[in-house]
Amino acid sequence: MQFFTGRAMGQVTVHGIDPHSYTSGRWLRNDDHERHIRRIDFDFDELCRKVLGLFDGAKYIRNCEKKEGGFNRVFIFTLDDDSRAVARLPFTFAGPAKLTTASEVATIQYLQRNTSIPIPKILDWSDDAMNCVGSEYIVMEHVSGVQLHQKWPYMSGDQKVKCIDAIYRKLKEVTDIDFPAYGSLYFSTSPLRSFATLPIEGGFCLGPHCGTRYWNCGDGRYYNHGVPNHGPYSRVHDAAVPTLFHPDLHKRNIFVSDDDPTIITGIVDWQSSSIEPAFWYADEIPDFATCSSSSASSAPSVDDDLCTKAYEICTQFLTPRLARPRLMNEGLFRLFRYCYRTWKDGAVAFRHELIETSKDWEDLGLSDSCPFPLPDPEDADLHQKEYRRFEAAQNLKCDLSNLLDSASDGWVPPEGWEASKIENMAMFKGMLKAVKENKDPDDDEPIRNEGDLRDIWPFDLPEED
Structure with a gap:
């Protein structure tokens, strides 16, 4: 089968494309892990054959472009007859195996039957990673425009x-x-x-x-x-x-x-x-x-x-x-928005929403009494300290992401990764200097020493000396 310039298939990289590894960015936090979970080991040759077989009269794939999003790897194929197709393979963390792909296909076909929303036609799909491609996939027509x-x-x-x-x-x-x-x-x-x-x-x-x-x-x-x-x-x-x-x-x-x-x-x-x-x-x-x-x-x-x-x-x-x-009143919905994130944010944010809901119970028009009792003064003071620390961590992540031009999880384009790492360290040292020079911090100051700063710093740092 011809591909691009007719070279043999099976190489790790084909015409500059590495189909298996994540190459669109790096992370300022857990970079090795983030790239590892985005690696897809599959048979790229077989995927190409699948795509080629969907178009009668096409003899070979003339070009392939790789794109990567938060949850998928996408290949845009151009065939010798100018037909185009998009193949998308999910990363393992995109959702539950089989269900995510099966549901997306069903949702698209449901919408195509019941609405006039323009959605590209699905040409082939599989929710079984044990197929000949070695990965779940969806192949669609390339959208116009x-x-x-x-x-x-x-x-x-x-x-x-x-x-x-x-x-x-x-x-x-x-x-x-x-x-x-x-x-x-x-x-x-x-x-x-x-x-x-x-x-x-x-x-x-x-x-x-x-x-x-x-x-x-x-x-x-x-x-x-x-x-x-x-x-x-x-x-x-x-x-x-x-x-x-x-x-x-x-x-x-x-x-x-x-x-x-x-x-x-x-x-x-x-x-x-x-x-x-x-x-x-x-x-x-x-x-x-x-x-x-x-x-x-x-x-x-x-x-x-x-x-x-x-x-x-x-x-x-x-x-x-x-x-x-x-x-x-948004207070009616806050608990539902934050409760499922305790595994990531900790219990402090969710506890805060419970307290605020309890305080506003009558104003929210809710009947009976609130099942969550307000904490006693000592516990309330402790919660406020923990919540200020939580807010400081969230604000720091937001500020650093803006200053380093990164996503909130530390993603940066590959060409900016080295510079962002250096700037991340420079910012940490600058803030650490300010913390150490503050000899008399306020009682409500959440960051009082190097340990506190390291605990809330969102990106990777070297070990303490």
Whole structure:
């Protein structure tokens, strides 16, 4: 089989592409581990043969481009007849094996049958990592048009408003669908083992939630202490109406016409889509509706204000299920947003929300008495100290990420990794000097010595001398 320049297959790298290793960035924290869990050992030759076999008349693959996201590796193939296909392979931590791929395929086909949202056609897929490719995969047609983020800087304010309106007119079709419970979509014929399911018309069913927060997907959570409930879950309240929505609605996942960027040609990446309480999506503001200034201190532009207002109006009138919870007291939802993160954030943040909910119980309009009693003064003082430390850690991570131009988990592009490591150390030494020079810290100061600073520092540091 010919590939690129006709060279033999089977090499570790093909025409400059390493199909197995993660090469798109490095991490300032746990770099070896982060790259290791993103390695995929599979048969790249077989994947190429799979793709080539999907197009009658194509004789060889002319080009292949590798892209990597947070949860997947993507290969964009161009064949000799100019056909294009996208193959996506999930990392092991993208979600529960089999279920994540099976649910995404079912969700896409469900939406293609029940809405007019433009989603590329699935050409081939497998949720069995023991297949001949050696990995779960989905092969799709390449979406037409260009990514919205490429066009956005050159669009007029009116074009941006029309584009936002077009996006939400499409997504209205999704949010208007009624579901009987929360969970993830599957084909009714999917082998879901002992998981409970609820039938949905058209050959689909609601089954276990495939979101990573419900599974031990390689990050060492607490699930060994008990059997988690994977759903599906019954509806509990009108404000929590079961709603399906896109899990990552941002400019990179939206494609528009190259000639007219107000025309939506595709919305991609429906991985981990699920039916959630409506409030779950209420605070997820997409990047096309937020300030685009390069500096946090810069004032929002006229276009920024226009886009924010357009987003608010579109959600209010086109997707009211998403807008309604935003008008309610957020205290009703805080516990649900933070309780599942205790494995990562610790118990302090969740305890704080319990305390605040208990204080506001009557103002929230909740009946009976709060089942969580307020702590006594001594415990309350201890909690405040721990919470100030938690806040200091979160603020430090945010500030460092901005200063180092990294993601919150320490990801940086490979060309900036060495410089970011050096700057990370310089910043630590500078802060440590300031801590040591503060001979009389306030009683409520959470960082009082080198040990405290090291404990909350979010990125890797050398051992203490």
